[in-house]
Amino acid sequence: MAASPRVAMVAGETSGDLLAGLLIDGMQAHWPDLQTCGIGGPQMQRRGFDAWWPSEKLAVHGYSMEVLRRLRELLGIRKQLRERLLKDSPDVFIGVDAPDFNLGLEADLRAAGIKTVHFVCPSIWAWRAERVEKIRRSADHVLCIFPFEPELLARHGIAATYVGHPLAGVIPMVPDRAAARAQLGLQDTDEVLAILPGSRSSEVAYITQPFFEAAALVRKARPAIKLIVPAVPALRERIVQAAQAAGLGGVVQIVSGQSHAVLAACDTTLIASGTATLEAALFKRPMVIGYHMHPLSWWLMRRKQLQPWVGLPNILCGDFVVPELIQDAATPQALCAATLQWLDARQHHPEKITALEQRFTALHESLRRNTPQLAADAIQKILHPAA
Structure with a gap:
C-alpha cells in the first residue's frame, strides 16, 4: 500500500x-x-x-x-x-x-x-x-x-x-416513515407538513417569513395538520421568532437538525431551493420549492440561467415534476395553494403521489x-x- x-x-x-x-x-x-x-x-x-x-x-x-x-x-x-x-x-x-x-x-x-x-x-x-x-x-x-x-x-x-451522489447512498431507497415519526413524537395518523427554509442565515432572512405565513394559511384550511421545522442550531432563535411573527409560536415543532428524519416523516414539504430539494426527492416526498433572494442577485442569476428549472429534482428529471415558486412568485398565498394541492392529492388522487414516487425512485437509482x-x-x- x-x-x-x-x-x-x-x-x-x-x-x-x-x-x-x-x-x-x-x-x-x-x-x-x-x-x-x-x-x-x-x-x-x-x-x-x-x-x-x-x-x-x-x-x-x-x-x-x-x-x-x-x-x-x-x-x-x-x-x-x-x-x-x-x-x-x-x-x-x-x-x-x-x-x-x-x-x-x-x-x-x-x-x-x-x-x-x-x-x-x-x-x-x-x-x-x-x-x-x-x-x-x-x-x-x-x-x-x-x-x-x-x-x-x-x-x-x-x-x-x-x-x-453521496446522498443517494446514505438515504434508503424505501424510507422508514414510521420510525422517523416515532423519533419525532408524531403519530402514524398525523398529517405532517415539513418546512425547510434553508441552512444559511441569508436564506432564513429572505424565505422563512413567507414560508411560515403560507403554513399559517395551510393550517386554516387543515387545522389538524402538524408543522415541523428542522433548524440549524445557530439559526434556531431566528426561526422561532419568525414562527411567532406568523402566529405559529405555539404550533410549529422546531427540532435541531434531524432534517432527514423530518423528510422521512412528512407527507409533503415546503422547501427552499438547494441541496435539500434533492434530499426530499430521494426520500420520495412531494414538495413545493420556494426561494427568494436580493433583487440584484436574482437579476444577475436570471441573465445567466440556461434551463427553465431552478430546483434540482426538476433539473434532473427534465420536467416540472414539482412546483417552483421563485422570487416574486413565492407569495404566502401561492405557496399555500401549491402545498394544499399535494395534501389533497394524498387523499383524493393517490395516483399522482405514486407517479411522483416512481420518478424519484428512478432518479435515486441513477445516482446511487x-x-x-x-x-x-x-x-x-x-x-x-x-x-
Whole structure:
C-alpha cells in the first residue's frame, strides 16, 4: 500500500461538510494514516480533519450583495490559506463545492505544481456556462455527482469521473416513515407538513417569513395538520421568532437538525431551493420549492440561467415534476395553494403521489453508487498515475 498522503481540503457550509466527510471515509479506507487539513466542519472534524477555519465561514448566499458584504473577510481567509499551502505543500488539494472560493485557489495551487481535484462539478449546465474555462485552468480532475457531467466536461478537455451522489447512498431507497415519526413524537395518523427554509442565515432572512405565513394559511384550511421545522442550531432563535411573527409560536415543532428524519416523516414539504430539494426527492416526498433572494442577485442569476428549472429534482428529471415558486412568485398565498394541492392529492388522487414516487425512485437509482470508494479510487490514480 502506498504511503498515506497529506490532503488539504476546503468544504463550504453544511452540505459540503457532509460530502467531504464521506470522501474522507473513502480515502481512509485506502490510507489509514491519512492526514487532512484546511477548512471544514463537524462531519470532517469527526473523522480527524484539522480545521484551520470552520466551514461556516464560507456559508454565503446569492450572487452579489450578500457576498460583497463579506468579500474582504473571504479574500483574507483565502490569501492566508493559499500562503500556508504554498509554504507547506500537500500531496493533493481537494476543493469540495464552494466554486467561487475554491476554483481560484485551485488555479494558484495547480500553477505551483500541486495536484488539484474539484469535488462536485459547478452547475455549468444550469447557469454560468463561462465558468468551464476556469474549471479547466483550476482542476486536474473533477469528481462529478451527476451522470451526464463527465461527458460535458470531456468536450472541454477536462478529466472527470462520475462517482454518484453521496446522498443517494446514505438515504434508503424505501424510507422508514414510521420510525422517523416515532423519533419525532408524531403519530402514524398525523398529517405532517415539513418546512425547510434553508441552512444559511441569508436564506432564513429572505424565505422563512413567507414560508411560515403560507403554513399559517395551510393550517386554516387543515387545522389538524402538524408543522415541523428542522433548524440549524445557530439559526434556531431566528426561526422561532419568525414562527411567532406568523402566529405559529405555539404550533410549529422546531427540532435541531434531524432534517432527514423530518423528510422521512412528512407527507409533503415546503422547501427552499438547494441541496435539500434533492434530499426530499430521494426520500420520495412531494414538495413545493420556494426561494427568494436580493433583487440584484436574482437579476444577475436570471441573465445567466440556461434551463427553465431552478430546483434540482426538476433539473434532473427534465420536467416540472414539482412546483417552483421563485422570487416574486413565492407569495404566502401561492405557496399555500401549491402545498394544499399535494395534501389533497394524498387523499383524493393517490395516483399522482405514486407517479411522483416512481420518478424519484428512478432518479435515486441513477445516482446511487459507492461514492466514497469511487472518489478515493480516482484520487489514488491522480496521486499515482502508473499504479
